[in-house]
Amino acid sequence: MEYQDILYTKQDGIATIMINRPAQYNAFRAQTCEEMIHALKDADFDRTIGVVVLTGAGDKAFCTGGDQGTQDGGYGGRGTIGLPIEEVQSAIRDIAKPVIARVNGYAIGGGNVLVTICDLAIASDKAQLGQAGPRVGSVDPGFGTALLARVVGEKKAREIWYLCRRYTAQEALAMGLVNAVVPHDQLDAEVKKWCDEIVEKSPTAIALAKKSFNVDTELIRGMGGLAMHALKLYYETAESAEGGNAFREKRKPEFRKYQK
Numbered sequence: 001m002e003y004q005d006i007l008y009t010k011q012d013g014i015a016t017i018m019i020n021r022p023a024q025y026n027a028f029r030a031q032t033c034e035e036m037i038h039a040l041k042d043a044d045f046d047r048t049i050g051v052v053v054l055t056g057a058g059d060k061a062f063c064t065g066g067d068q069g070t071q072d073g074g075y076g077g078r079g080t081i082g083l084p085i086e087e088v089q090s091a092i093r094d095i096a097k098p099v100i101a102r103v104n105g106y107a108i109g110g111g112n113v114l115v116t117i118c119d120l121a122i123a124s125d126k127a128q129l130g131q132a133g134p135r136v137g138s139v140d141p142g143f144g145t146a147l148l149a150r151v152v153g154e155k156k157a158r159e160i161w162y163l164c165r166r167y168t169a170q171e172a173l174a175m176g177l178v179n180a181v182v183p184h185d186q187l188d189a190e191v192k193k194w195c196d197e198i199v200e201k202s203p204t205a206i207a208l209a210k211k212s213f214n215v216d217t218e219l220i221r222g223m224g225g226l227a228m229h230a231l232k233l234y235y236e237t238a239e240s241a242e243g244g245n246a247f248r249e250k251r252k253p254e255f256r257k258y259q260k
């Protein structure tokens with residue numbers, strides 16, 4: 001597969017998937033998701049690879065979720081909502097290798113969900129994290145909500161989703177959303193250090209540990225798959241469309257005007 005939206009490299013047992021859409025703050029569209037799934041599967045089957053790093057190009061954003069430039073009642077690609085994002089999430093969970101989020105800047109909306117799903121997360125001190133769905137007429141009704149609650153606790157997860165605030169890297173560390181925070185210019189060295197420590201370990205023991213951690217939250221995948229059909233119906237409403245329109249028009253949304 002020829003990649004347009006990601007950069008995919010492999011070195012020293014480390015596969016790096018970099019979302020390369022800096023003008024959109026590394027927001028993903030359907031094409032980005034297809035490429036991420038392809039690269040994750042390649043890394044899974046490549047026996048020379050022991051760990052995967054997921055990150056964004058540039059120093060502004062890790063990933064800001066679904067591309068709001070294309071979200072106008074649907075994302076126009078494959079899958080229930082025209083964006084096979086649930087397959088990206090499943091691929092991160094299913095590959096038998098740890099996936100480390102290298103959080104180099106904003107991790108907002110679906111970007112924060114990626115951080116939540118990755119096995120580990122290392123953040124720059126410049127990073128900001130948070131959810132945006134209810135601010136732009138969307139919601140991740142699976143891992144993005146339920147797994148987040150497992151990671152940071154129920155009350156905090158509900159705060160993150162209902163208020164759509166942004167949190168500093170240090171706040172994310174305190175709530176257990178990231179494993180470490182380092183000065184921005186030390187991010188790559190720190191990520192490499194963690195990767196090297198993983199690569200020297202027994203790959204089969206690591207794979208068994210990862211699969212075993214996943215078992216406890218596996219029900220969320222089924223629930224999320226079901227809820228994606230409800231989300232598709234929500235995307236067809238004027239209330240949801242108002243979120244995307246307001247973002248593109250750079251104004252405050254007026255959701256209550258359209259609530260049925």
Ligand SMILES: CC(C)(COP(=O)(O)OP(=O)(O)OC[C@H]1O[C@@H](n2cnc3c(N)ncnc32)[C@H](O)[C@@H]1OP(=O)(O)O)[C@@H](O)C(=O)NCCC(=O)NCCSC(=O)c1cc(O)c2ccccc2c1O
Pocket residue numbers: 023024025027064065066067068069085086106108109110111113132133136138139140141144231247
């Ligand atoms: C990230 C921000 C907080 C940055 O704010 P700031 O003021 O610093 O910068 P700008 O707002 O001016 O943005 C700069 C530049 O980037 C473009 N951009 C940013 N984010 C996006 C985006 N998501 N899509 C497209 N383009 C984006 C922005 O338009 C500017 O471009 P210019 O050309 O005008 O310079 C702030 O940008 C922000 O809050 N961004 C939006 C975040 C957002 O709404 N994300 C989508 C939420 S929905 C979602 O992600 C989602 C994810 C999932 O995983 C799902 C799974 C299952 C179901 C649903 C899901 C879902 O809905």
